[in-house]
Amino acid sequence: MSDVPNDLRYTKDHEWARLHGKVATIGITSFAVEQLGDITQVDLPKEGESIKKGAVFGSVESVKAVSDLFAPVSGTVVKVNDPLSDSPEYVNEDCYDEGWMVQVELKDANELEELMDAKAYQTYLQEQDHD
Amino acid sequence: MIETRQLIHPERPIFEHGAEGRSGASLPELDVPAIDAQKHFGKLARVTLAALPEVSEVEVTRHFTRLSRWNYAIDLGLYPLGSCTMKYNPKVNERVARMPGFAGVHPQQPESTLQGALEIMWRLERVLCELGGFRRVALQPAAGAQGELCGVMMIAAHHQSQGRAPSKVLIPDSAHGTNPASCTLSSYTTVPLKTGETGIVSVDTVAQACAENPGDIAAIMMTNPSTLGLFETDLGKIAEVVHAAGGLVYMDGANFNALLGKVRPAETGVDVMHINLHKTFTTPHGGGGPGAGVVGVGATLEPYLPTPTVEKEGDRYFLDYRRAKSIGRLRSFFGNFGMFVRAYTYMRELGGPGLTLATEMAVLNANYIRARLKDVYSLAYEAPSMHEVVFTDRKLKRETSVQTLDVAKRLMDYGYHPPTIYFPLPAVTGGAGALMIEPTETETKETLDDFCDALRAIADEAKRDAEMVKQAPHQTALGRLDETRAARQPILRWRAK
Numbered sequence: 001m002s003d004v005p006n007d008l009r010y011t012k013d014h015e016w017a018r019l020h021g022k023v024a025t026i027g028i029t030s031f032a033v034e035q036l037g038d039i040t041q042v043d044l045p046k047e048g049e050s051i052k053k054g055a056v057f058g059s060v061e062s063v064k065a066v067s068d069l070f071a072p073v074s075g076t077v078v079k080v081n082d083p084l085s086d087s088p089e090y091v092n093e094d095c096y097d098e099g100w101m102v103q104v105e106l107k108d109a110n111e112l113e114e115l116m117d118a119k120a121y122q123t124y125l126q127e128q129d130h131d
Numbered sequence: 132m133i134e135t136r137q138l139i140h141p142e143r144p145i146f147e148h149g150a151e152g153r154s155g156a157s158l159p160e161l162d163v164p165a166i167d168a169q170k171h172f173g174k175l176a177r178v179t180l181a182a183l184p185e186v187s188e189v190e191v192t193r194h195f196t197r198l199s200r201w202n203y204a205i206d207l208g209l210y211p212l213g214s215c216t217m218k219y220n221p222k223v224n225e226r227v228a229r230m231p232g233f234a235g236v237h238p239q240q241p242e243s244t245l246q247g248a249l250e251i252m253w254r255l256e257r258v259l260c261e262l263g264g265f266r267r268v269a270l271q272p273a274a275g276a277q278g279e280l281c282g283v284m285m286i287a288a289h290h291q292s293q294g295r296a297p298s299k300v301l302i303p304d305s306a307h308g309t310n311p312a313s314c315t316l317s318s319y320t321t322v323p324l325k326t327g328e329t330g331i332v333s334v335d336t337v338a339q340a341c342a343e344n345p346g347d348i349a350a351i352m353m354t355n356p357s358t359l360g361l362f363e364t365d366l367g368k369i370a371e372v373v374h375a376a377g378g379l380v381y382m383d384g385a386n387f388n389a390l391l392g393k394v395r396p397a398e399t400g401v402d403v404m405h406i407n408l409h410k411t412f413t414t415p416h417g418g419g420g421p422g423a424g425v426v427g428v429g430a431t432l433e434p435y436l437p438t439p440t441v442e443k444e445g446d447r448y449f450l451d452y453r454r455a456k457s458i459g460r461l462r463s464f465f466g467n468f469g470m471f472v473r474a475y476t477y478m479r480e481l482g483g484p485g486l487t488l489a490t491e492m493a494v495l496n497a498n499y500i501r502a503r504l505k506d507v508y509s510l511a512y513e514a515p516s517m518h519e520v521v522f523t524d525r526k527l528k529r530e531t532s533v534q535t536l537d538v539a540k541r542l543m544d545y546g547y548h549p550p551t552i553y554f555p556l557p558a559v560t561g562g563a564g565a566l567m568i569e570p571t572e573t574e575t576k577e578t579l580d581d582f583c584d585a586l587r588a589i590a591d592e593a594k595r596d597a598e599m600v601k602q603a604p605h606q607t608a609l610g611r612l613d614e615t616r617a618a619r620q621p622i623l624r625w626r627a628k
Contacts, residue, residue, distance in 0.1 A: 037536070040618030063614040064536065064564070065553040088619065 002031035002125060005096055009112055010121035013070040016096065019112055024073050027100040028060065028091065031125055036062035039091045042084045044069075044101055050076050051104060053111055058101070060091070073111045075104035139608045142197045144625050149186035156188075182627075201608045203548045209574055209582050213519040213551040213567025214307070214358050216388065216410035223480060224413060224473035233472050238464040242449055248468060249448035252441045255475045262486070263384070263404060264395030265427030269436050271466040275385060278405030278424025279313035279352075284458045285403060285428065285435040286350050286379050287317050292434075292456060297349040297377065301340050303332045305359050305557050310352045310383060319349055326557050330359040330512040334368045341376035348378035355396070356386045356517035358555040360497065360567075370400025379403065379431065387411045388572075389494055389518035392487025396427075403428045412474035423470035437461045492572035493518045496579060500568055503583040507590040511558040511565060519569035521558050528564075533593035533600050535564025540611060541592070541603035545585035 008016040014032035017024045033039070041061040051057040051071040058069040081100050084090055091099035106112065116124060168176040186194075203210070210217035228234065236248050252270055259268040272278035283300070290297055300314045303324045311321045322344065324336050332353065341348055351373045355363040363369075370380045382396050382404035388411040390396070396404050408423040409416035416422075428436065438457045439450035450465070481489060494517055501510065501520040508522035524535045539549035551567040558565040570579060592600050602611055 038615035038618075040615060061618075063618060065556070065559065 002029065002034060003096070004029070004031075004118045004122050004125070006118045008096070009072065009115035009117060010124075011070060011072045011115055012124065015070060015072045017072040017112060017115060019106075019109075022106055022109070023078060023103050024075070024106055024112060025100050025103050026072060027095055028069070029121075030095050032067075033092055033095045033099075036060060036064060036067060038063050039088045042088050042091060042101065044080050044084070045077050047077055047080055050074070051102075060088075069101070071104075072115055073104060074107045076107075077102050078105050079103040136606070137200065139200060140197045141608075142194065142201075145184045145186065145191070145194050146182075146625050146627070148190050148194060149184050151185060153185045153187055155186065155191060208546055208548070209570065209578055210548045211550045211568045211570050211582065212548065213360070213521070213569040214385075214554065215416070215551060216385075216407075216518075216569055216571065217416060217548070218388075218410070218413055218571040219573040220413050220415050220473070221477060221480065224476045227476045228469050228472045233469070236468075238468075246448055249441050249450070251475055252465065252468070252471055253443055253448055255471050255478075256441065258475070258478050259406065259425060259427060262391055262395070263387075263406070263427040264397030264429075265404075266430055266433050267428055267436055267440070269426045269428070269440070269461075270423070270471060271437050271461045272405065272424040272426055273462050273467055274420075274422030275405055275407040275410075275424040276309040276313065277461060278407075278426045279309055279381075279383065280316055281424075281426045281437060281458070281461055282381050282403040282405055282428075282432075283313045283317045283319070283350070283352075285426075285432045286381065287319075288435040288456065288458050289379065289432055290349055295346075295377065297347045299344050299347050300349050300381075301337060301351040301373070301378075303353065303357070305330070305332075305357045305555050306352060306354055307358060307383060307385060310354075314352070326357075326359070330357070330361045330514060330557065331365065332357075332363055332369065334365045334372060337369045338372050341372060341378070346377060348373065348376045350379045350381050352381040352383060354383035354385060355399075356389045358386075358567075359512055359558065360516045360519040360521055360569075361512060361514045362389075362517055366401075367399045374400065384427075385410055386518055389490060391490040392483065393490060397429050401429070403432050408470050408474040413477045414470040414473045421467045421470065423467045423474070425466075439465070441465075489572045490518075493570075496570040496572060496574055497568070499576070499579055500570055500583060503580075504586055507587055508566065509563075511563075518571075519567060521555065522566045522568070523558060523563035524566070525563050527590060527593060531593040532597045535566055537593070537601045537603065538566065538586070538589050541589045541600050542585060543604040544606040545588070547582060547585060 008018050010016050010029065014029045015026060016029050017026050039060055039062045044058040045051060051074065053071050053074040055071055056068040057071040059066050060069060080102050205217050205219050232247055236245060256268045256270060269281060272281045298320055299322050300319045301324055302310050302321045303326050305326050314321050322340055324332055324340060326332055353363055353366060355366055357363055373380055379402040380400055382401040384404040384406040387406050403426060405424045405426045408414045408425060414423060434456040435458050436454060437460055438454050439452045442449055442451045497516045497518055497520045501516050504522065509525040511521040511523050527533055535552050539552050542549045553559050553564055554567055589600060604610060
């Protein structure tokens, strides 16, 4: 079963968000990584750009397909994990730490509360597994 | 169990063949005064010779023939590439297209000497109008994607002439990627519509999107049947909703091969639709091209057709450039004429009832595969299949460590080109891998049975010997390639060692 850390919030599209003060770090879950297979390219927004909850903010390309990244929260991008452009394998190796994607200054902290917690996400993953 | 066996030569790049000074041609002695290139062209003159291969004729012939034997083609076997429609090209098409009267014409000949070619174009347009229910069909676009662009440009021209400037186009998430690309090229933004669990676009989803963007909907682009292989049952009502919101209805007719003689799209509210001649009317595809993405329109968009159109006056055919509101010319001359000859040949060979039968066989074949495999591979959608069927690997992944990619690779050992995988996107959400299979109408029951047997055998192998399947293919000239490294560290050109 996929690794689902307790301290994170999750979307149905398999992104995670971790809050420090007003800034949320965003990445994709180990379930997403398992499904994508080897990631070959990560396209992310630039610092200063704003992203909107539920809207596409970037994409990951794996040997299988290109998949959109959906923003778990709205806000302004304050930092981008630049090393991913040369080393997309970090996402495969450690999606919750070195493979993070962007940091966003939140527009509305409540948005984070609307996301699933680890328990709810785990239940969601189990449901997905059924036909 | 059929496994492929063939004498395959390993083959180096052409640059590693040959020797300095070797050539496949002998030119006569120079019989004009030599010039000093440096003096004539200055800095533009080449100082060192281009590093082209220096090879004999026999080396070139063997090189490319050997490479061709690594390849797969529709003339070798079933090519079930869903959404791409790799369909058999009847040889009579080629025979007719090679007749000197067609193969030898030049577009700048006097019109009076091009009457036969123009007549083919005129007749082809009439058949397409009859099949699609359209008033006119533009033959110019050089491929499906350009046909889409042509359609979207006509939509934009229509809104402009009405003094409107809506900015959005609705596109279901099951669409081909070219749909949003055509919109972006025409400065529209796209609003994605979720297809949901049934795979069908619902009237409610469209109505809601229209309500959220009042006065701002330029069009909806619907593929019918969709890339999920499903018939969009609500297209008629969706068209009413979009028209009421001031938008037009574009139908991506890529999958028109499932509708011939059954549905005239224009009668379901479609204002404009492109048809890929290769997918429905057996012109070459997949490197054999070129393409032809003809575009049918109803009365609303007729004034905006690209020029020239082919018209008939008495017994005379002519090119008509008079169309005040035309979006103009899309391509040099008149489109890919050789494809028109092939498509028209196919139409005349089959006739109306034959085209209807082709559609019925395409749908029957897809559903036959569906019925034969649905207990080993999971169906992506419950709705009946049209011309193609989408499976997922949910069941396989639950029971084994084998995934879609492995199944596709292993299929090559059985002598088949793999189907499209990990597409369409709605079928791959939630981590499933998709197998999208389009057998087309020409395959026999024996071929379909062999193919289904192979896929069933692979599902069985996955349980017994997963590692072997995960290392497939074993019978091809090259085994499993390191696709990850190829994508992360691509080597895009040959370099001398």
